[in-house]
Amino acid sequence: MANVLELQGITKRFPGVLANDKIDITLREGKILALLGENGAGKSTLMNILYGLYKPDEGKIFVRGKEVHIDGPNDAIAQGIGMVHQHFMLVPVMTVTENVMLGIEPTKNGVFLDQEKVAKRIAEISNQYGLEVDPASYIKDLPVGIQQRVEIIKVLYRNADILILDEPTAVLTPQEVEGLFKIIATLIKAGKSIIFITHKLKEVLAIADDISVLRLGRMVGSIEPNKATPEKLASMMVGRDVSLVVQKSAPKPKEAVLKVENLFVRDERENLTVQGVSFEVRKGEVLGIAGVQGNGQTELVYALTGLSSAESGTIELNGKNLQNATPRQILESGVSHIPEDRQRHGLILSFPIHDNMMLCTYYQEPFAKGISLQEKAILSNAEALVKQYDVRTPNIYVNAGTLSGGNQQKVIVAREFSRPIELLIASQPTRGLDVGSIEYIHKQIINKRDEGTGVLVVSSELDEILALSDRIAVIYKGQIMDILDAKKASKEDLGLLMAGIHPSTSPKKK
Amino acid sequence: MKKLYFVSALLIIASMVLTACGGGTPATEAPVATEPAMVYKVGMVTDLGGIDDKSFNATAYAGVQQAIDELGVSGKYLESTQQSDYAKNIQQFVDEDTNLIVTVGFLLGVDTAVAAKANPETKFAIVDYSYPDCFGEGFVEGQTCGSASELPNVLGLTFDIDQAGFLAGYAAAASSKTGKVATWGGINIPPVTSFMVGFEYGVNYYNTQKGANVEVLGWDTAASDGSFIGNFESLDDGRSITESLVQEGADVVMPVAGPAGLGGAAYCKETASCWVVGVDTDWTVSASEYSDVVLTSVLKNMNVAVFETAKSIVDGTFAGGVYSGTLANNGVGLAPVAGASDELKAELETIKAGIIDGSIATNP
Amino acid sequence: MSKTASSKETKEKKETAPTGIGGGSIRDALLVPTLAVITGLIIGGIVMLVSGSNPIQAYGALFAGSFGSPSAILSGLQAYFATGDNTLLIKSIYPFTESLVTATPYIFAGLAAAIGFRAGLFNIGAEGQFFIGALCSAFIGYSIKDLPMIIHLPLALLGGALGGAIWGMIPGYLKARFGAHEVVNTIMMNWIAFRLSDWLLKGPMQASNFRPVTPNVFASAELPRFFEAPLRFNLGFFLALLAAYLVYWFLFKTTLGFEVRSVGANPDAAKYAGMNIIKNFVLVMSLSGALAGLAGTAQVLGVDHWVGQGFSAGYGFDAIALALLGKSHPVGVVLSALLFGFLRSGATNMQSVAGIPIDIISIIQGLVIVFIAAPAIIRWFYRIKSLKIDEQTVLTRGWGK
Numbered sequence A: 001m002a003n004v005l006e007l008q009g010i011t012k013r014f015p016g017v018l019a020n021d022k023i024d025i026t027l028r029e030g031k032i033l034a035l036l037g038e039n040g041a042g043k044s045t046l047m048n049i050l051y052g053l054y055k056p057d058e059g060k061i062f063v064r065g066k067e068v069h070i071d072g073p074n075d076a077i078a079q080g081i082g083m084v085h086q087h088f089m090l091v092p093v094m095t096v097t098e099n100v101m102l103g104i105e106p107t108k109n110g111v112f113l114d115q116e117k118v119a120k121r122i123a124e125i126s127n128q129y130g131l132e133v134d135p136a137s138y139i140k141d142l143p144v145g146i147q148q149r150v151e152i153i154k155v156l157y158r159n160a161d162i163l164i165l166d167e168p169t170a171v172l173t174p175q176e177v178e179g180l181f182k183i184i185a186t187l188i189k190a191g192k193s194i195i196f197i198t199h200k201l202k203e204v205l206a207i208a209d210d211i212s213v214l215r216l217g218r219m220v221g222s223i224e225p226n227k228a229t230p231e232k233l234a235s236m237m238v239g240r241d242v243s244l245v246v247q248k249s250a251p252k253p254k255e256a257v258l259k260v261e262n263l264f265v266r267d268e269r270e271n272l273t274v275q276g277v278s279f280e281v282r283k284g285e286v287l288g289i290a291g292v293q294g295n296g297q298t299e300l301v302y303a304l305t306g307l308s309s310a311e312s313g314t315i316e317l318n319g320k321n322l323q324n325a326t327p328r329q330i331l332e333s334g335v336s337h338i339p340e341d342r343q344r345h346g347l348i349l350s351f352p353i354h355d356n357m358m359l360c361t362y363y364q365e366p367f368a369k370g371i372s373l374q375e376k377a378i379l380s381n382a383e384a385l386v387k388q389y390d391v392r393t394p395n396i397y398v399n400a401g402t403l404s405g406g407n408q409q410k411v412i413v414a415r416e417f418s419r420p421i422e423l424l425i426a427s428q429p430t431r432g433l434d435v436g437s438i439e440y441i442h443k444q445i446i447n448k449r450d451e452g453t454g455v456l457v458v459s460s461e462l463d464e465i466l467a468l469s470d471r472i473a474v475i476y477k478g479q480i481m482d483i484l485d486a487k488k489a490s491k492e493d494l495g496l497l498m499a500g501i502h503p504s505t506s507p508k509k510k
Numbered sequence B: 001m002k003k004l005y006f007v008s009a010l011l012i013i014a015s016m017v018l019t020a021c022g023g024g025t026p027a028t029e030a031p032v033a034t035e036p037a038m039v040y041k042v043g044m045v046t047d048l049g050g051i052d053d054k055s056f057n058a059t060a061y062a063g064v065q066q067a068i069d070e071l072g073v074s075g076k077y078l079e080s081t082q083q084s085d086y087a088k089n090i091q092q093f094v095d096e097d098t099n100l101i102v103t104v105g106f107l108l109g110v111d112t113a114v115a116a117k118a119n120p121e122t123k124f125a126i127v128d129y130s131y132p133d134c135f136g137e138g139f140v141e142g143q144t145c146g147s148a149s150e151l152p153n154v155l156g157l158t159f160d161i162d163q164a165g166f167l168a169g170y171a172a173a174a175s176s177k178t179g180k181v182a183t184w185g186g187i188n189i190p191p192v193t194s195f196m197v198g199f200e201y202g203v204n205y206y207n208t209q210k211g212a213n214v215e216v217l218g219w220d221t222a223a224s225d226g227s228f229i230g231n232f233e234s235l236d237d238g239r240s241i242t243e244s245l246v247q248e249g250a251d252v253v254m255p256v257a258g259p260a261g262l263g264g265a266a267y268c269k270e271t272a273s274c275w276v277v278g279v280d281t282d283w284t285v286s287a288s289e290y291s292d293v294v295l296t297s298v299l300k301n302m303n304v305a306v307f308e309t310a311k312s313i314v315d316g317t318f319a320g321g322v323y324s325g326t327l328a329n330n331g332v333g334l335a336p337v338a339g340a341s342d343e344l345k346a347e348l349e350t351i352k353a354g355i356i357d358g359s360i361a362t363n364p
Numbered sequence C: 001m002s003k004t005a006s007s008k009e010t011k012e013k014k015e016t017a018p019t020g021i022g023g024g025s026i027r028d029a030l031l032v033p034t035l036a037v038i039t040g041l042i043i044g045g046i047v048m049l050v051s052g053s054n055p056i057q058a059y060g061a062l063f064a065g066s067f068g069s070p071s072a073i074l075s076g077l078q079a080y081f082a083t084g085d086n087t088l089l090i091k092s093i094y095p096f097t098e099s100l101v102t103a104t105p106y107i108f109a110g111l112a113a114a115i116g117f118r119a120g121l122f123n124i125g126a127e128g129q130f131f132i133g134a135l136c137s138a139f140i141g142y143s144i145k146d147l148p149m150i151i152h153l154p155l156a157l158l159g160g161a162l163g164g165a166i167w168g169m170i171p172g173y174l175k176a177r178f179g180a181h182e183v184v185n186t187i188m189m190n191w192i193a194f195r196l197s198d199w200l201l202k203g204p205m206q207a208s209n210f211r212p213v214t215p216n217v218f219a220s221a222e223l224p225r226f227f228e229a230p231l232r233f234n235l236g237f238f239l240a241l242l243a244a245y246l247v248y249w250f251l252f253k254t255t256l257g258f259e260v261r262s263v264g265a266n267p268d269a270a271k272y273a274g275m276n277i278i279k280n281f282v283l284v285m286s287l288s289g290a291l292a293g294l295a296g297t298a299q300v301l302g303v304d305h306w307v308g309q310g311f312s313a314g315y316g317f318d319a320i321a322l323a324l325l326g327k328s329h330p331v332g333v334v335l336s337a338l339l340f341g342f343l344r345s346g347a348t349n350m351q352s353v354a355g356i357p358i359d360i361i362s363i364i365q366g367l368v369i370v371f372i373a374a375p376a377i378i379r380w381f382y383r384i385k386s387l388k389i390d391e392q393t394v395l396t397r398g399w400g401k
Helices: A043-050 A073-078 A096-101 A115-129 A144-157 A174-189 A201-207 A230-238 A297-305 A327-332 A342-346 A375-388 A405-417 A435-450 A462-468 A491-498 B002-022 B056-071 B085-095 B106-118 B161-175 B190-210 B235-247 B258-271 B288-293 B302-315 B342-356 C003-015 C026-050 C055-067 C070-083 C087-118 C126-143 C149-178 C182-202 C236-253 C255-265 C267-272 C277-304 C315-325 C330-354 C359-373 C375-382
Strands: A003-014 A017-028 A032-036 A058-063 A066-068 A081-084 A162-166 A193-198 A210-215 A218-223 A256-266 A272-282 A286-290 A310-317 A335-338 A423-427 A454-459 A471-476 A479-485 B041-045 B074-078 B100-104 B123-127 B154-159 B180-185 B215-217 B252-256 B275-280 B294-300 B321-325 B332-334
Touching: A003 A043, A003 A193, A017 A032, A017 A043, A017 A058, A017 A193, A017 A210, A032 A043, A032 A201, A032 A230, A043 A162, A043 A193, A073 A081, A081 A144, A096 A115, A096 A144, A115 A144, A115 A174, A144 A174, A174 A193, A174 A201, A193 A201, A201 A230, A210 A230, A218 A230, A230 A435, A256 A297, A256 A454, A272 A286, A272 A297, A272 A310, A272 A454, A272 A479, A286 A435, A286 A462, A286 A491, A297 A310, A297 A327, A297 A335, A297 A423, A297 A454, A327 A335, A335 A405, A342 A405, A342 C267, A375 A405, A405 A435, A423 A435, A435 A454, A435 A462, A454 A462, A462 A491, A471 A491, A479 A491, B041 B056, B041 B085, B041 B302, B056 B074, B056 B100, B056 B302, B074 B085, B074 C330, B085 B100, B085 B106, B085 C087, B085 C330, B100 B106, B100 B302, B106 B123, B106 B154, B123 B302, B154 B302, B161 B180, B161 B190, B161 B252, B161 B275, B161 B294, B161 B332, B161 B342, B180 B190, B180 B235, B190 B215, B190 B252, B235 B252, B235 B258, B252 B258, B258 B275, B258 B288, B275 B288, B288 B294, B302 B321, C026 C055, C026 C330, C026 C359, C026 C375, C055 C087, C055 C330, C070 C087, C087 C126, C087 C236, C087 C255, C087 C277, C087 C315, C087 C330, C126 C149, C126 C182, C126 C277, C126 C315, C149 C182, C149 C277, C236 C255, C236 C277, C236 C330, C255 C267, C255 C277, C267 C277, C277 C315, C315 C330, C315 C359, C330 C359, C359 C375
Parallel strands: A017 A218, A032 A193, A032 A210, A081 A162, A162 A193, A286 A454, A286 A471, A335 A423, A423 A454, B041 B074, B041 B100, B100 B123, B123 B154, B154 B321, B180 B215, B180 B252, B252 B275, B275 B294
Antiparallel strands: A003 A017, A003 A058, A058 A066, A210 A218, A256 A272, A256 A310, A471 A479, B294 B332
């Protein structure tokens, strides 16, 4: 079978960094090549070179056997190369049709936009590849999964037959991932070739025909999926053996630290998204809240941590009523919070690490005396935490925004773990992180549990819930479907509960 | 205090030395004039309106320009953009050994007096202002300026504008078809209201002469109050006050508010429902886009006053005190009245003569 | 983190050595503004050339007008040391001191905008706060008689600061309480201040029934001048420097300032960290208003001694440019205020000697601001490779909450 795309010896240097070092990859026609690597391994740089956004310092690009020079996205499109970016390039206030035609607007009589023609073509593409979407709807009204379809349609509309999908599953729910995989299968059937960039091992094993692994800007090697295992891939990515299973002893739960009863919460748009939730978290155990993203988890955590107020119900911490307390009151009662969106809530990216390390306790001794900040204490605290939590950073003075996602998360974990706490609320604690960081953060959470802290983990990654939890509560449409013992819970049953169905064969509801 | 003095002096000297090492351009040595003949220097400091205000500053500078052309003096101006520029600009001219410094507007009163006291050799003329009332109530005696007698080197250029306003009032009354004419002002202060006083007196004179009953809206000399917009800048305010006066029946309006008055002219032009009477300058020239609705203009001939002052410097006849611009010395005047009959023209000439010889009173 | 990545960062670290809490890299902070100023001057020169003036003569005059003539200063010094007569010396340092006098309100006003930006607030109302501050201090200055300076001057200063603070606090409170956007409210407050001052100057605060100006303040409320007339250099300049230091201390050395910066940089994270965002909005707008009020106060008590119409030359609006130019850092604000002060002050001489309209200074200032706001132009122009943008100054947040 012909190679539709070949990169030979691609090298790209940035000041002080070798982002790509003599990389060779080959994409076979009608196949899926998975490009695997940790954050910062050079995947994005490579794809930006292919898409004409960067110029390689060395190396050649062949498309269908012919050497080409790609000087910009237009060249790439002319070669039939299309890219679906991780962060969508869509205009929210425009319709699907308008977004698709943006940049190549066809006209009637040379003046008037010919939207109907575009809409017709979109409908054709939709039918052909199973990309169902209403061309007249506005992007802002569409769920993320559908927006991604629009991105794919955009690429197909420009007649691409080599598709680059950059981390396409990072923003999707498990169901949407399923849908995407089906679409990919249709595309392949229609003769398209795909480069699939990811750091999620299971996805790679599920759909790839070929796998190439990058590490530190170099090609570590290629491997066929049938010869690969998650462990093997992980060690290729990280460069050492990685434990994918969290090692933990049996829990020793004691009395309840957090009691939530009949809690109702509204979201920012005043929708009642948490509808009568009750549960408790005991000292020394991990309660996992599983569920598809958008079923009220975010609002539940906001209400527990004071970021929003609850409509009704009670929240008790060690018997103390914390309903509608301020974030500071909750914080001072011994609650730590690893927020779902670390860049929005967890960190101030434009502040140096040392300031982020005391973000919640800046007004307390030893960081402050009166209103005067104590620089020495702030710096030594940061130095110690960076060392203890293995934050990889040149120093504590760089801004948090310059760190990789994993190290940003470590900063938050370090800060939140560094004060005496009764309860840890960890929301999506490893979202978007690479294998090495996930392993580390999971270990830290279990350590906290073993110290006797109550832990509430909220995650839409079922694997993470299963790895960490001692008990699992499944949330669906703002209600707890069931609370299961983690040891007895099967993935299938949890999946059904997450979809709002009580499995008849599963253990009885408690 | 001593210490601060010392420290600041030290700082300044240190930075000066640094600058000196950096090699400053010697362009500072102002091009040394080598003319053997004495060339008198005239400098004018504008108020915040700037040199292109088509009003006070522009008119005053026209006098400087005339002096340059006819008397062979050298002349230039400095624009002020804020209050603290006044003193600075005056000082700039003092440092350049300017013979006559013309300052425009009452806002420069204090700074002109201070500079005049400090530089008795330099002559000053201040447009539209006269000492000694530079203190006013609440000023601290002796702190800023003395009485006029202490300022023999300052000439205040004032204008009996009510004389010209009187003529405008007469012409307006003669031209009105509705029997109502109006005036309004920027702020209720004498330089503004004296236009309005003359205007009202002129209308009243018309009524007694012709047995008519033309009414004046927007000003009442007896009550010393009328319609004011509170500023000199807002064309919108000028427009809306004109609109309301026209709706009350006036068909001739005299706005005494600098640039804001143009808002009134714009309203008259758009609706073709009223005449405007320009002030300070001839609006058919300075605001020519409205010339078809300008009935006439009340002229404050500052150019004449400034030129006369410059001439007195060259002649060596300069004396401090007060210059009053009147109809007699052409310091104030009335621009031609649009569509005036020969009869009206003759009447205006007669009245002018009456004002000059004092037989007609233009103010209380 | 990978090896290459960390080696990259170590390298960057060498180039941009940290300067401790609140510091950035000095090179990064200065490079673009300096080039922006130089480019602005060059383009201003081209404009002069096109309009038929001689830019070299003009800039020579500008320089002489803002710094003075070095040779004149030297001869002034000689004369002083030889004869003890300081007339020449006073005359020669006049331009330099005038520049500092001009810079003084710029420093205060720039700090006002900067502290707002630090909290993510756009205080466009500095102009109104400037007026209110000036009027309050003038009132205290002229209405109270026979006070010793030690009481009268601080009282007048305090009054000016308080007036500005109240004028700033109102929009701050409206934003905190009702979510009303501060840009709209501060603009409204500007108009109220302008009309209020029109009325006050014509009515209750009018000196005489003739001119709409306030009486002069008493000598006991004046900021002392250091030299004899015509030098207007006064204590206000040092108060401005002190204010800059206090703002620096507040922002970077206190818990309150930490909150302010957190709220500005990331209000969500600030809320997460338990900070009271509402309280900070009100606090910052009050402080910003107080600083803008002090700008007007310093101008009244130090330079003019009375307030008339057109008292401000748009300091409140230049304040935003100053904060932008100074990256909302007190040191940067002081430097940019000095730049503006020297440009503005030297412009008088340039206008007089070279006959260049002072508007050219506005053009140069405008160009500098454009280049600062769009640093990519400067980077492209001078081919500066990927400068690291460390701290993006947050200028303002979206509308409403």
